[in-house]
Amino acid sequence: MQQRALGLWGALGTLATLATLAARAPGASAAPDLGLWPLPRSVRLSPRLLRLSPEDFALGLDPASKAGPSCVILQEAFRRYYDYIFGYYQRRRGPARFYTDSPLLQLVVSVVHDSECDAFPSLSSDESYALTVKGPVAVLKANQVWGVLRGLETFSQLVYQDPYGTFTINESSITDSPRFPHRGILIDTSRHYLSIKTILKTLDAMAMNKFNVLHWHIVDDQSFPYQSVTFPQLSNKGSYTPSHVYTPTDVREVIEYARLRGIRVLPEFDSPGHTESWGKGQKGLLTPCYDGERPSGAFGPINPALNSTYDFMSRFFSEVSKVFPDEFIHMGGDEVDPECWETNPDIEKFMRSRGFYKDFKKLESFYIEKVLNIIASQRKKSIVWQEVFDNEDKIQPSTIVQVWKDKDYPEEQARVTAAGHPVLLSAPWYLDYITYGEDWRTYYKVDPLRFSGSQEQKQRVLGGEACLWGEYVDSTNLTPRLWPRASAVGERLWSDEKVKSINDAYNRLTVHRCRMVRRGIAAQPLYVGHCEQEYKM
């Protein structure tokens, strides 16, 4: 950028800037200008303004807090949020220290109930918080450390710079808690490898939008990047190249990075379909397809007729259960094509011996039930795609069913919840299906409880996930494709059902989007417009 000589041009320029900015000076009704996202349960803003200075303001702990100075989650969060609030304001350096009769000197954080500092977030984590912003000391109270993280994000969204560059916040009072406990993003690292950098950036963006589950669809037909310690040949033979792998260190890094943001990592090892890459490193695992009397050379789903299959799955899931600390494992179970099974004579023999006759659905169920039991014996709970339920496989009442097929999905939700199972909704939120225009509106308008059912049934909807399947997505385009479209899903899953105004959402989301860009997330535009600080490639 060229150096500008001060003088007439400089003075005129500054005046023009101030005039432009003054015209947008925030007033009493600052809520849309703040761009709170997702909208908290209850927000009371007073017109009284408080000023913060980067030199004098601090995030601190209440001495009575159950989570103390040794709490790494909080220490990391304080550092991170201080940076989000003050760190990126490079161009318009406000006065660092100044006299004001309405300073905000501190945000004091207090964890009221269980520390959970060294624990992993779970489906039952308490993410509620209460934020009272009053000079000179604001207070953030939460039952658990997870609520503090959510509250810090909201606090950081309340702070803005006035036209003179002074960090400002309205006196306010916020209480907040999520509508749904499971708010996830699905990433697919098999169709395309995603760099760890991309995954960590995604976790950062998720935290800004109060998402709390990273559903890691880690392997599939096309490649097997997960480096298994028990079965190293799986990735040796199944990954795209030796550098397209996730080592145990990589996986640990993702899990800890997520934990510090209150995000669960839900691994999915999808079977018996979607497993072509598994066969490269584990001979005899997949079903050989036959061309008449002889093997054709092609392979199909995992072979459900062999004991060796279940020995393998048992040892494999024993490792997976140790590597991934979350209570749940997603075992897939979707889109099983019986074509290959139909050609294989050993499968035919096996089915006859079991009395399945020609019903391949029964064969599928046989496999699924055995794997679910394997997972249960590892003291993990299971999540499955809807086919497992649709095929009437015998599943535990606590098994979560993820509804992904778009046609008549509310009816599917009704069926699943009527049968007593918890549900995750993804069907209307396949973000890989890009279209021209503001499709975030369609995602925003989805009502996860728009199906006929009892109160009890509706309570079984645990939340949902925005899915970004990887056929056409990798590190070059993932971030702009996910954000801010997924933000629409994020608010639908966090905020109250009455938060529906699309126009208000547009006003807030454009501000929130610019905030993500400022923080280094390449969130794409919603529509025509600009951000004060555009993305630096």
Added chain:
Amino acid sequence: MAYNKLNVLHWHVVDDPSFPYESLTFPQLTRKGAYNPITHVYTTQDVKDVIEYARLRGIRVLAEFDTPGHTQSWGPGVPGLLTSCYSGSQPSGTFGPVNPILNSTYEFMDTFFLEVSAAFPDFYLHLGGDEVDFTCWKSNPDIQAFMKKTGFGDDFRRLESFYIQELLDIVSTYDKGYVVWQEVFDNKVKIQPDTIVQVWREEVPVPYLKELELITAAGLRALLSAPWYLNRISYGPDWQAAYKVEPLAFEGTAEQKALVIGGEACMWGEYVDSTNLVPRLWPRASAVAERLWSASQVADLDFASSRLARFRCELLRRGVQAEPIGVGYCNEEFDHW
């Protein structure tokens, strides 16, 4: 672009929402029209930098200053330039296209295009002329009077014609050639035979191949963009649809076909900025690039697919954030260290 042998950057620099071009003869245009006159501006030096960077790569910079429509952002900086729309007998407070009946308009254009002609060394300037909404002109009593006086009656295309002709005359005096959007041709504006017409509408008023036929039959040169609006994204490998386009698949003589001098992939900016432009443009624009460079017989999709996948990895290796066209991998992935 250079890696793809594309050789024209058509810079649609200003439009309704903002005016980021730093004008030295009319600084108010920038001051009042830019999103932010300090941060969201292309200074004279910026423009020079782009032109030289392009020149070193054998790329022409074709600047477009679209008028008389698409000019909302010009209004605040040049009061009286845009037509005042009327609600009955009173001004409604809103403004429409450039006012074609005032001498001041042409004085302004004269000075402004003198500056632009000097700032952009390419022989051609793109003068726009698309999507002129006649509603505001119709509502304005001064314009109504003008229409009666000149005998244009109710045909506002004749008024548009009048404006464009004046504009073309102005620009010709600066020894520039011009490119216009197809409406200028469709509305039967009297244009010089050396005008280049850019076809952007897929079906209206006729399918784009038919439009090419009509333009070239009139002896004018044409540029094709209609099937190459890359801002219109959809799920899947849509580069194939771009690749399958054959710009010369219309009824015409060899001389006519020679008048189709090429085309442009367009990346309109409603939903595009630095966060997503590069992956949205590449490698989809590469399909257009091959269609415009290589022989027409080079049309096999499978052959193109395997080459494009490898080429995309090469683009990545050279630091271009080109998105994937299908399942797979590159040895050196983006952002992977």
